Amino acid sequence: MAEDTTTKATDMDQKTFKAEIQQLLNILIHSLYTEREIFLRELISNASDALNRLQFEMLTKRDVLDPEAELAIYIEGDEENRRLIIRDTGIGMTAEEMEENLGTIAHSGAQQFMQAMKEAGQEAKVSAADIIGQFGVGFYSVFMVAEEVTVTSRSYRPDAEAAVWRSTGQGTYTIGPADKADRGTTIEIKLKEDALEFARPHRLRQVIKEHSDFVAYPIYLLEEKFAEKEEEKGKKEWTQVNQQTAIWRQNPKEVDEEKYKAFYHQLTLDFGDPLLRIHTSADAPVQFYALLFVPSKKDYRLFGLKEDYGLKLYNRKVLIQEHFKDLLPPYLRFIEGVVDSEDLPLNVSREAVQSTPVLSKIKSALTRRVANELKNLAEEKPDTYRTFWREFGGFIKEGIATDPDSKDKFVDLLRFPSSRSENEDDLVSLAQYVGRMKADQKEIYYILGDDYDVTARSPHLEYFRKHDLEVLFMTDPMDSFMLVTLTEYDGKPLKNVDDAGLDLPEEKAGEEKPAEALSDDEFKALVARVKQVLGDRVEDVRDSKLLTDSPCRLVNPPDAVNTTLQRVQRLLDKEYQIPKKILEINRRSELIRNISARLSANADDPLIDPLVEQLYESALLSEGIHPNPAEMLPRIQLLMEAAARMK
Structure with a gap:
């Protein structure tokens, strides 16, 4: 697997990092140490993305350099020379793309990262692993272990020239042309003396299995071959380390809980376990596989800085789009997962895929399945559902407010405290409320407020408490929007207790009359x-x-x-x-x-x-x-x- 990556040293240009990148590098080099292994996860993730992009280009364009080369990632450690090499056969980069991708950080990623680190410094519990991948700074984590980094790349375009980028992370970098015959990117790392562990094959295998086991392309590690004969000792061979299984295409009965959890962790970088898993497939009216997860927390990403949402959309295990928003309605954006459909046309562009009728059918099927699974969760695991409602109930209310056509699918998921609740976590569904209404009660009563305790003391409730009429407490800002469309349930209108036209049960004969009053x-x-x-x-x-x-x-x-x-x-x-x-x-x-x-x-x-x-x-x-x-x-x-x- 050797390659010629000779550099034309005389043509190298030296440039200076922007100030924010230098600040970032200083933090990475001097402040983060205990979780340095995540640099490998980030580089593998970048390589996988390059392969995704290349595979998509190969589906839509025939003119690609090295079309027969296997789409794979190769990792080689050289302990004697303190060297680590990571190579992919992905889309590659031109010199201009190197300048854009390695010399700058888009979307103010560096500033956001440094602000997060500053805040994290005040919270002893924060993990560096939770931070690095979120701000477009993953590549720079390599400087936690590197004295020098050399990136040599050649674009997939046949007429593109190879280029090399080199830096010690000390304020400057050089960039220039290189001699590289094959497509893809090679990252050569001169390891620091205290990072020698990352040149040892057994340590590299451990990190790959822990962080990158479900990467969709083979990850080959150069390891010493088991020697049955004396003359074979010391020989090395490329061994695939990762499982590379499209777990969403497997029969759920064949996937154990640990594999699901491992896939979820790799998919989301959430180190907690999901509240709910939905593994489903369909053949008609449209073919698809789907593996969806509900996280245990709304803001499981550090500080809730998730800038994009959407499921990963695949076509025959080929990633079409990383954050595809049209597979579920916007109010279900908290759901993570993948969808893979063979019914998507292979030659469709990433932009045009949104208009294919296949997607609307998948969206409808998934929305219906999510609603049913959440109903089952509420019935079978009420404690878990209470956690779900605390974290994501506002999204369900948003759905009822913004998508009246789907209201009937989600209305039974609603939960509210009421005038009979012992505390604000003691919740009731609309079905439960209707089930315990008085015989002569014709309306569902609710009260709007900003706070449970304040609302519970509202004068509007006095008559209803006296007559043992239950009132739902609507204390979420989203409730007001939801009630614009949610006007009745089970044929019974929802009425605010401050409505002057309430149809209240009549006073019964013999009920206690109020005492003294003004004349x-x-x-x-x-x-x-x-x-x-x-x-x-x-x-x-x-x-x-x-x-x-x-x-x-x-x-x-x-x-x-x-x-x-x-x-x-x-x-x-x-x-x-x-x-x-x-x-x-x-x-x-x-x-x-x-x-x-x-x-x-x-x-x-x-x-x-x-x-x-x-x-x-x-x-x-x-x-x-x-x-x-x-x-x-x-x-x-x-x-x-x-x-x-x-x-």
Whole structure:
């Protein structure tokens, strides 16, 4: 497997790394040490990508250099000379492509990496292995073990010239032409003295098996041959190390749990185990294999910096696209995995593949399968499903909000705390709610809020608690968007408890009647004063038929935009003005009766107006609407001073 890679030294140009790359190299060389083996994973990953790209070109173009050369990766360690060589027969690079790929980092990868490392330095738990592959800086990890790196490459284009790139990672690099006859890229690493382990075949085998066992191309390692005869001792041969199995094409019964986990770890670089695995295939109406995973955490990548999503799309084990977004709807973007279909036309371009009818059929089948598997998870492993819902429930709500056609597939996955919950993790499904509705209850009740504890104390709930009517708590910002399309379930409308037109069960004969309350004259006088103080800030002031303990609440007028849409508008536009509401007063409340008594005793009492203002703004707060603190705080201080003077 030897090759001629003679360099034309006289034609070499010396260049300087950009400042951010030099900073990056300093971090890699001086700060990261304990997990240096990941450099090999990164270089193998780059080689695999080069082979993917070359294979795709071979499907669409005939004019390729060395078309008969095996698509493979070759790794050779030379302990005596402290040398490691990694070679692939992939797409290769021209001098210009070397300059672009090795001299700069796209998308500000270096800056993002360094910010992540800075933050990681404050979190002792962070692993370097979690960081390096995420920012387009994987190649530079080689300098953790290298004194010098030489990259020689020749492009797949027959007329392209070979080029060589060389650097010690100390601020400069050289680039120039080279004599290389075969296609692909060779990376020759002069190892540091303390990195000699990476020239030993047994150590290289260990790292390859751990990190790159499922790479889709053969990885050959030059190893000493087992000698049965004396004359064979010391002879070396190329041995394939990796399994190279397209695990998604195997029968699930033939794949054990450890293989699934190993594949997931290699696919995602997530060192945790997935919550759910979906291994499926179909022959009609479209042929495909799929292996999908639900991670255990939403932001399993460090700091949640995942910039792209989508499944790996293969055609007959050929990678067509790394992050293909049209195999699942956007709200299922948290799912990782691969899809392989033989029904995709081989000569299609990466861009045109999106419009093939095959994909819409695969997408529909996968979406249906994901929904069914999640339903099974909820029924068979409720504890695991609770974890899923905590991490990914917002995505399901997003799907119901944005994809009404798929609503019926996912609506039974919804979970909410309710007025009967012991805590915010005690969740109920819509089916469970309907199953325990009262016989004369016609509607599903919910309340919108920003926080579970605050919502649980809302005055809107008092009537419902008194009559043992369950209310769902909607405290996720996505709930407001979801409720625009989710208007009924099982034929029963969903109604906000602040809706003035609720169809509530009738009072039963013999139910306890409220005790003392303001007389009609007292209440009329108080309402007049409240209207005078609040003016046009409220639509009306009236008696409440639902409050039992709280002094007041705000409700929407019958013709107003409902609270759900108001919240959506507030989320979309911070300048949105909440429509005027009706202030309902509980004439049985002790606070209301005391204010009325003050009014009856002295209409000029200086505390009456501040008390009315505070009643109104407290009601606003319970609705999640924040009054002006510059006005509220002095008023609260005034009322506290008055209370402190009382004997």
